Amino acid sequence: MFHPQHTVLDNVLANGEAEGYQLSRVTNVMGCLTTLDQQAWDLLLVPACLDDGSEAADIIALVRRQGYDGPIAVLSELPHATQVSQALQVGATDYLLIPFGHTHLGQLVQRIMQTNQSCDSVVAEAPQSKQLLQLAQRVAQTDASVLINGESGTGKEILARFIHNASPRAQSPFVAINCAAIPETMIESILFGHAKGAFTGASSAQPGKLEIANGGTLLLDEIAELPLALQTKLLRVLQEKEVERLGSHQKINLDIRVLAATNQNLEKAVAEGRFRADLYYRLNVFPLCCASLRDRTEDIIPLAKHLLKRHMALGQAATHFTDSAKRALKAYSWPGNVRELENIIQRALVMSHGCLIRAQDLMLPGQPLVTESEVSMPEELLAMDATSMANTTTTTMPVEHEPLNVTVDSEKASNKRPSLHKSRKLAEFNTIIETLRRFNGHRSKTAEELGVSTRALRYKLQTMREQGMDVEQILTNQSADFSANNYNFS
Structure with missing residues (x-):
């Protein structure tokens, strides 16, 4: 949406059509909402301030509530820096300073496309995480040095790769070196390279990490562990933009x-004489901080789902977290941050049974096993089947920890008080079994007949197995009776 008072925007619109962009201009908020509702758009341009006193942050909140989740750029003049900052905090992707030309718009589009591609491996749901990515995206377009600070396991290297992938150097090498993991006697050779015969054992010339990264990006991880002598040499290399191999x-x-x-804390290290002040200021041109996982709880479940998908075996049935598992994940303090979360997810996959990960499968340190009287279907399946199960019997998932006891004792069952919940569950199980028999066990056809997805059908069959039912044996026994007189649900 373009601000109506700037005629320069007309030229941008005309040039944009010539360059292959489909551009549309509206002059008020209602027109913007209507246009967004009528067609899918890849980018929304919003003025920092409107004539009616509205600001970009208000418009962004409005279009987000309406359902637009694409990138948004703010058009601003220099006096409106405050409005731009507020817009970036509530979800704006970028900004353009007025006046601007079609070239600037093209650069903005390219920048946003690169960022969207590099975001595929980044999970950011918490407000501070989104703001961090926005800042990283901005600095990625420059060659400014970036100092990333954060606790161990917060994803500092992930953020560094994001900056590289969103930068004009994305097609060039990304080289990471852990300064704390290399012996002090070897780190100089690894950084700067060496010529043949430079030292005992140097049988051939080898390029250093700085040389290998030429044209691309070099990440110096755990930079505080770099020895003082090498800090001096590194500073000179960064200043002169040239390097000499050892022995050459x-x-x-x-x-x-x-x-x-x-x-x-590098400032503290500088004060204590453990880190050179001039190198610190050379590296700290643009500081970024990765928040700890306990301070961005909105990221925990999305990250857990992302890591679950990454570590599931090829061909493994879709696996979900129970509600109790989600609560346990969010309640834990995560001293090891994302790295610890990844370890927990891998362990849970080993410990889980079927397609559910329960709280006890996580084996979180210091947390008791979670017991619940009932656990509902995971949100993913519940949302998927809320309407598709309208023509079948509704159900509540059984006790999470105690398997359902199934006995063939009609006399005992007759003495039990009637239960509407058990009758409904029995009817649903009976419907599933009978439909499977009709289609000779074919899962896809059965799911289609029942009006559910194949994934939901697998989930329900797994639930039946977890309650002690031998589904395969029941399917082969055509005379098996699912009447309430034959089964006792306790």
Whole structure:
């Protein structure tokens, strides 16, 4: 949506059509909402301030509530920096300064496309996580050095790769070196490379990490662990933009983007004399901070689902977290952050039974086993089948920890008080079994006949097995009776 008072926008619109962009201009908020509702748009341009006093942040909140989830850029003049900042905080993707030309618009579109591609491996639902990615996206378009700070396991290298992938250097090398994991006697050779015969055992010339990263991005992880002597040499290389291999006097020109990461307070290290002040200021051009997982709880469940999908075996049936597992994940303090979460998810996959991960499968340190009288169907399946099960019997999932006891004792069953819940469950199980028999066990046809997805059908069959039913044996026994007199649900 373009601000009506700037005629320069007419030229951008005309040039955009010539360049292959489909651009549309509206002059008020209602027109914007109507246009968004009529057609899918890849980018929304919003003025920082409207004539009626509305600001970009208000419009962004409005279109988000309506359902638009695409990128939004703010059009602003220099005096409106405050409005731009507020818009970025509530979800704006980028901004353009007025006046601007079609070239600037093209650069914005390319920047957003690169960011969307690099976001595929990044999970950000918490407001501070979204804001961090927005800042990272902005700095990615420059060659400014970035210092990433955060506790161990918060995803500092993930953020560094995001910056590289969203930058013009995305097609060039990304080289990461952990300064704390390399012996001090080897780190100089690994960083700068060496010539043949430079030291005992140097039987051939080898390029260093700086040289390998030429044209691309170099990440210096755990930069605080770099020895003082090497800090001096690294500073000189960054200043002169050239490097010499050990044992050689030939200078190699460098064109690299340097990112650094640490879990320590470098300002304190500078004050204590453990880190050079001039190197610190060289690296800390644009500081970014990865928040701990306990401070961004909105990210925990999306991250858990992302990691679950990553570590599931090929061909494994879709697996979901129970509500109790989700509550346990959100209640835990995560001292090891995302790295600990990934370990927990891998362990839960080993411990789980069927297609559900329960709270006890997580085996979280210091947390008791969660017991519940009932557990509802995971949200993914509940939402998927809310309407599709309208023509079949509704159900509540059984006790999570105690399997359902099924006995063939009609006399005992007759003494039990009637239960509407059990009768409904029995009727649903009976319908599933009879439909499976009709289609000779064919899952897809059965799901289609029942009006549910194949994934939901697998979930229900797994639930039946977990209650002690031998589904395969029942299917082969055509005379099996699912009447309430034959089964006792306790």
